Amino acid sequence: MSFLYDAAKRDTPITEDAIASNPDIAKQLQARLSNFWLLSEPDGKWGPKSKRALATFKAFKGIQEEGLGKATASSLINTDPHLLIRGWYLDGSWASRTVMWYVLHNFYISTNPGEINICYFRGLNRDGTWNGNAPFQFNDRRMIWVCNRNDQGLLVPHFKGNWLATCDPGEYYWEHPMNDSGCADIKAWQYQAWSTGMHHDQFALIQTGNITVLRGPDRVPDTGDDFCVDQHSVGHGQDFNFGEDPGRWSAGCQVGASRREHDQEFMPLVQSDPREKASPSRYKHWTAVINGDDFLSMFPG
Known part of the structure; x- marks a missing residue:
């Protein structure tokens, strides 16, 4: 998740177009989203399902920012998937x-x-x-x-x-x-x-x-x-x-x-x-x- 740590330090969010243009970054981000049961196997192709998965993660965490900004990157790094939703313990079942x-x-x-x-x-x-x-x-x-x-x-x-x-x-x-x-x-x-x-x-x-x-x-x-x-x-x-x-x-x-x-x-x-x-x-x-x-x-x- 090295790119997520970099994104968490950036003053400017990484746009979704930029993610889509870099399959390696897209695949890393997809892999992290799959940890939250929002995507299946990462393929490096940043399409509608991947965009929706990122938007869904933000919705669960109450994050309002475009692309992959500091708040989103930090939350992706620090959130335990089992604790994705406040008050619940989830296991992907x-x-x-x-x-x-x-x-x-x-x-x-x-x-x-x-x-x-x-x-x-x-x-x-x-x-x-x-x-x-x-x-x-x-x-x-x-x-x-x-x-x-x-x-x-x-x-x-x-x-x-x-x-x-x-x-x-x-x-x-x-x-x-x-x-x-x-x-x-x-x-x-x-x-x-x-x-x-x-x-x-x-x-x-x-x-x-x-x-x-x-x-x-x-x-x-x-x-x-x-x-x-x-x-x-x-x-x-x-x-x-x-x-x-x-x-x-x-x-x-x-x-x-x-x-x-x-x-x-x-x-x-x-x-x-x-x-x-x-x-x-x-x-x-x-x-x-x-x-x-x-x-x-x-x-x-």
């Missing part, structure tokens, strides 16, 4: 990078004991790798993650649940939409919009707040609290496999592929949240939907 996504996008994080965070990842496998996100398939992940504190009092995230699901409609309702404007496909973001209740014959999370969906092939935005976009599962005793079409089980809902997992694992964790216990069926649970390809592009690990 999927859960840690999920925290990074939440913080960067100003998502709400539940950190008190017993509180859960619900998150869906489009197109990711159980191990967090990309699967292509083909349409009309169970190929997403339904996740619940929580925070504990280590001996230093820092928050440490970990997953308590990781289940096969879909965030998107099956082929039937895509071809036969229930709304004249087209079938609903929830827009990736975070919403506080679901309370416990009954989805037909199953206990589930029922939409009770505003969300934004994208309708039909033209992806027309539509925001409302009455779309019946619930977090439910499939029929009694059913257990769909990866790649199978949800069929009529999803018209745009977030659907768990296994009814057993939904009934015996997902919903009990939802009910265990102290906010749910204090206000059953009235507390509105936060849920994030993240496009897996965007997530891996920004935080490859």
Whole structure:
């Protein structure tokens, strides 16, 4: 990191154009950014992903300067990657990078004991790798993650649940939409919009707040609290496999592929949240939907 030490002493920042014109410098800077799980293997080519990685590092550290100036270079040298975000201990795991996504996008994080965070990842496998996100398939992940504190009092995230699901409609309702404007496909973001209740014959999370969906092939935005976009599962005793079409089980809902997992694992964790216990069926649970390809592009690990 010799060039970083030089940059930390310079009165004039090194411009990104200058970095791009020097592959050796670019590679060294990429290597350091990869220590923070912001880039994969350094290649010496300073392009859009590298620029975004540097901008993301600055955002986490609250640095406002162009290019590679004193503040950025000093922070890159002195920051322990595990302590990239104040108050957290990160290790580059999927859960840690999920925290990074939440913080960067100003998502709400539940950190008190017993509180859960619900998150869906489009197109990711159980191990967090990309699967292509083909349409009309169970190929997403339904996740619940929580925070504990280590001996230093820092928050440490970990997953308590990781289940096969879909965030998107099956082929039937895509071809036969229930709304004249087209079938609903929830827009990736975070919403506080679901309370416990009954989805037909199953206990589930029922939409009770505003969300934004994208309708039909033209992806027309539509925001409302009455779309019946619930977090439910499939029929009694059913257990769909990866790649199978949800069929009529999803018209745009977030659907768990296994009814057993939904009934015996997902919903009990939802009910265990102290906010749910204090206000059953009235507390509105936060849920994030993240496009897996965007997530891996920004935080490859």
